[in-house]
Amino acid sequence: MADLEISEEEDGDFDLAGDAVQQSNVPSPSEQSSSCTDNSEDDESSSQNHRMFWEKCERFEGLQVTFSPTEVAEHNEKQIMDYFQQYFDLAFFKDTSELTNMRYLQQTGRSLKLSAKELRVFIGATILMSCLRYPRVRMYWGKTTRVISITEIMTRDQHFTIRSNLKVIDDNAVTEETRRKDKLWKIRPLLERVKRACLSLPRSPEVAVDEQMIPFTGACAIKQFVRGKPNPEGLKNFVLAAPSGLVLDFEIYQGKETFPEAIGQQLKQGIGAPAVLRLCQSLPEGTHVFFDRYFTSVPLLESLAEKNLPATGTIMKSRIPRAVHLTADKILANQGRGSVDQTVRKDKLISIVKWYDQKPVITASTKVGKNPMDQCKRWSKKDRRYIQVRRPAVISCYNKNMGGTDLIDRMMSFYRVCTRTKKWTVKTIFHFIDLGIANSWIQYRSDRIKNDEPKKNILQYLDFKIRIPEHLLRGQEEQHSDEDDEESTPKRRRLLPPQSPSPSVTHLxxxxxxxxxxxxxxxxxxxxxxxxxxxxxxxxxxxxxxxxxxxxxxx
Structure with missing residues (x-):
């Protein structure tokens, strides 16, 4: 996976405000001198107002906390299905098949008679379709585009019937109060199952919080529109991910009630700060948290520092304290690409670094400052060649660790389960099946690399994903249950031919x-x-x- 680089096209990580705003923050010489001197009276008044002096400083050590990961049992002999069954085990198929039968019976008055074995076939066929990527689902049963591995086991009508009645919860068992408080109650058991699997994964020393969109264009009360995303319309999902793309935790946004403990507190800084604090609850001390300008604020950095969690992120100009005086954009532009300005809070807890490349980039951190500086290769339009540009340490660290959510989003987009449906619940179920498979492949690849497996023997993501429907469709997985319905390969339901008319019946x-x-x-x-x-x-x-x-x- 290539490291992400902040480029001139990534407008989301740049502050595009005009220079006039920046220049308005430049103090007079008397104010500069007073801000750099030690005045006890000013210190007392600033502490009363919960403000700190900021000063130009070349050295910044940051929050010194040792990362202490939790111990997780390692399984070096895991097979492909062992990774997948962390998220969707046999109990999931059994419970979902029973609830789907219940739903069909309530709607039609007839029994669907869907077994856990047949539901595994349905999920396997759906995953295989995402790998083949036909433009229409019906083409898998067409005369010229037929896929034998699917049509021999499941009919087209059976596939659509299961999909339209897919349920993961008993509606009658949910109280009205729960329905009012939780807008995701229809898929809550699935979310909790996948979340438990993500929380059981080993923690990384560096993690990133970012937004993920669950594509859906139909009617849904919690649907959001985020401009600039590859899939701008759908359900917003806050994700905590390692730099490798491994999802460690998530929380679907369902309005201001998503983080009830933050209402009236961090909610004043927007919904980003409560989302970060919620996702960081499972992190051990010393974990370095990264996020972009949507989340970053000085109060959030202070809250994480109280939990011994260093943090780094790009920050908007409007969220920078007024006491911070950064060099104007025009001055940095005249100094050339790679010019840097750093301001440190007097308690040495937070540093704000402004780096000028093609555009100014402002970062705030409680862990890393501008030193040590390094060199990065950047494209020069003027010279029409790559040139070496000085880069501060905070930018290098941010680029290296921030792209985890983008990586898994890109993996899922290659072979996403794309099915047209008006039900947001079905779309969300398929999204988390894709997420579970992508997480499984990242785990599989990491374990094989740790065991010094030759690169040619490690399956690529597409090959890995195809192996899962092979097991689900043909029953080749290792059986972990003694149930009779799990021992045989599922057979296709065939329609009986019409019976010959009986002479004893009146035919009208x-x-x-x-x-x-x-x-x-x-x-x-x-x-x-x-x-x-x-x-x-x-x-x-x-x-x-x-x-x-x-x-x-x-x-």
Whole structure:
């Protein structure tokens, strides 16, 4: 995975405000001298107002905390399905099949008779479809585009029936109070299952918090629109991820009630600060947290420092304290690319660094400052070649560790389960199946690298993802249950041929009130009608051009 670099195209990480705003913050010489001197009276008044002096300083040590990871049992002999079953085990398929049957029975009055084995086949077929990427689902059962591994096990109508009735919770068991408080109650068991698996993963010394979009364009009360995202419309998901892309925790945004403990406190700084504090609850002390300008604020950095969690992020000009005086953009531009200005708070807890490349980039950190400086290769439009530009340590550290969420988003987008549905619950279920597979591959790849596995023997993401439906469709996974329905390969349900008419029954045609027409059951006829035999309940044509009703009963 290539490290992310802040480029001139990434407007989200740059402050595009005009120079006039920056120049308005430049103090007079008397103010500069007073801000750099030690005045006890000013210190007392600033402490009363919860303000600190800021001064130009070349040295910044930051928060000194040792990372203390929690011990996690290692399993070096894991197979592919062992990784996948961390998120979706046999109990998930059994519970979901029962709830789907219950849903179908309540809606139609008939039993779907869906077993856990058949649900595994459905999930396997759906994952395989995402790898093949046909433009329409019906094409997998088409005459010329048929996929044998799917059509021999499951019919098209069965696939659509299961998908439209897919449920992970019993609606009747949810109280009205729970429905009011939790807008995600329809998929809450699935979210808790995947979240438990993510929380059991080993913690990384560096993590990043960022937004992730669950694509959905239908009607949903918690749908958001985030301009600039590859999928701007859908459900917003706050994600905590390692630099490798491994998702460690997440929280779907459902309005101001998402973080009830933050209302009236950090909510004044926006929803970003409560989201970071919520996702950092499972982190051990010393973990370095990264986030972008949407989340960063000085109160958030202070709150994380109280928990012994150093943090770094790009910051908006509007969130920089008024006491901070940074060099104007025009002055840095005249000094050339790579010019840096650093301001440190007097208690040495927070540093604010302004770096000028093509545009100014402002960062705030409780861990890293501008030193030690290094060199980075950047493209020069003027010289039409790559040049070496001085880069502060905080920018290098930010680029190296911030892109975890973007990495897993890109992986999921390559072979995402794309199915047209009006139900946000179904879309979210498929999203977290994709997330579980992507997380599984990252774990698999990391374990193989630790075991010094040759690179050619490590499966790529597409090959890894295809292996999962192979096991689900053909029953090749190791069985962890003694249930009889888990021991055999699922068979396709075939429609029985129409029975021959009984001579003891009176056969009369009747017009049904069905919404859709049915295909004529007489051999050789392909017409669709709404007429059926009252005696044998078989749909047959009865028109002036063709009388299949008479032909069928004379056989």
């Amino acid at each position: 045609p009747e017009m049904t009130g069905l919404k859709n027409s049915m295909r004529c059951k007489n051999s050789g006829c392909t017409k669709k009608i709404k007429i059926r035999c009252k005696g044998c309940s078989v749909f047959l044509c009865l028109t002036s051009q063709k009388n299949c009703f008479s032909e069928y009963h004379q056989k």
